[in-house]
């Protein structure tokens with residue numbers, strides 16, 4: 532390792548093949564949206580990108596800086612999961628039900644355990660290990676109704692220096708008594724948690740009404756009041772996931788023109804609002820989501836597992852009513868922590884609707900698109916100078932099958948078409964097995980060989 536001067540002690544660098552997005556490939560050409568540097572150097576200072584480019588061009592300027600050599604690996608920005616429930620980790624793969632019965636039979640009894648802080652701490656720790664092992668460095672997370680479950684989660688995330696967004700679930704009806712708060716207590720508890728955690732280090736808070744079915748209008752109004760009082764916190768909920776759910780919402784809110792209107796009336800649809808699913812949205816709802824600059828979390832493994840339906844990605848990414856979209860694993864309705872596997876199922880959901888999801892579009896959804904959905908594109912999502920250096924080191928040859936499918940590329944000669952094809956195979960065939968290492972603000976957070 533080369534010598535470093537004292538002033539460059541916080542500087543380090545990584546060499547390898549880098550791939551990231553600089554624009555949205557759904558709207559501009561591949562050439563304009565994808566940045567591929569076959570033999571690149573990423574230079575970090577205090578965990579942020581200081582310089583990024585061809586190794587041959589910039590390495591001379593950083594000759595004293597220690598370099599970690601990831602040649603032969605493909606380095607992408609850390610994956611961003613825009614919808615997941617940490618208390619549902621242990622109930623992943625629960626058999627046989629669709630949404631409303633699944634909630635009653637499996638989800639609510641599981642979430643009950645999170646009133647116990649030490650239990651919540653143990654699962655939060657397991658959950659975050661699982662995320663990082665899968666290359667996910669940022670997530671928008673449902674905790675449980677108990678404020679302790681939020682404290683437990685943020686404490687664990689803080690220890691790992693992860694950029695995480697989470698919130699206490701607000702739910703005051705249509706669930707077992709043991710899981711209910713009240714409109715007033717949910718407002719007060721959420722407010723206290725916002726003051727305690729929002730913008731503490733890399734942590735951010737999301738006001739989190741579970742969905743329209745489990746909140747009274749009064750509770751939704753108070754959620755809206757929190758957003759007014761704290762304009763830069765997030766709003767995170769479910770929307771239009773399942774046909775029975777949509778029918779129930781219609782019954783509970785007969786004066787609302789549709790599902791989205793229930794949230795709009797409470798002031799819950801804005802540019803920091805993320806709605807999970809959005810499968811049964813009308814044209815009018817798409818228009819209003821687009822106008823208000825809201826985001827949808829596309830959760831294909833969950834939508835297939837719970838038999839919910841097919842998200843219309845082409846409609847969400849249309850030029851007429853564009854809506855911000857990120858990928859969500861939605862564990863435990865979803866069946867994998869891996870955003871690679873989530874992209875695999877997203878590809879199939881697109882296929883079933885005669886839509887195509889290219890590997891670069893999938894990469895966008897999992898990185899810069901997710902960052903945009905979370906209004907975090909100034910901080911994460913690609914390797915632009917100044918951004919926080921969360922990244923994943925992928926091994927395109929991690930398994931015997933991948934070795935056969937993805938022939939070894941020579942870094943100097945590999946083309947964009949070749950890397951697109953290799954990445955596609957990584958999405959379709961890969962999971963945590965292909966994650967060689969994950970770095971958080973430059974620091975090694977996970978390595979397969981560790």
Ligand code: GUN
Pocket residue numbers: 616630634638741742769772833861864
């Ligand atoms: N709608 C309300 N709660 C939930 C949940 O926990 N998971 C999913 N997938 N949908 C929901």
Ligand code: ZN
Pocket residue numbers: 614615616769807861864
């Ligand atoms: Zn969910």
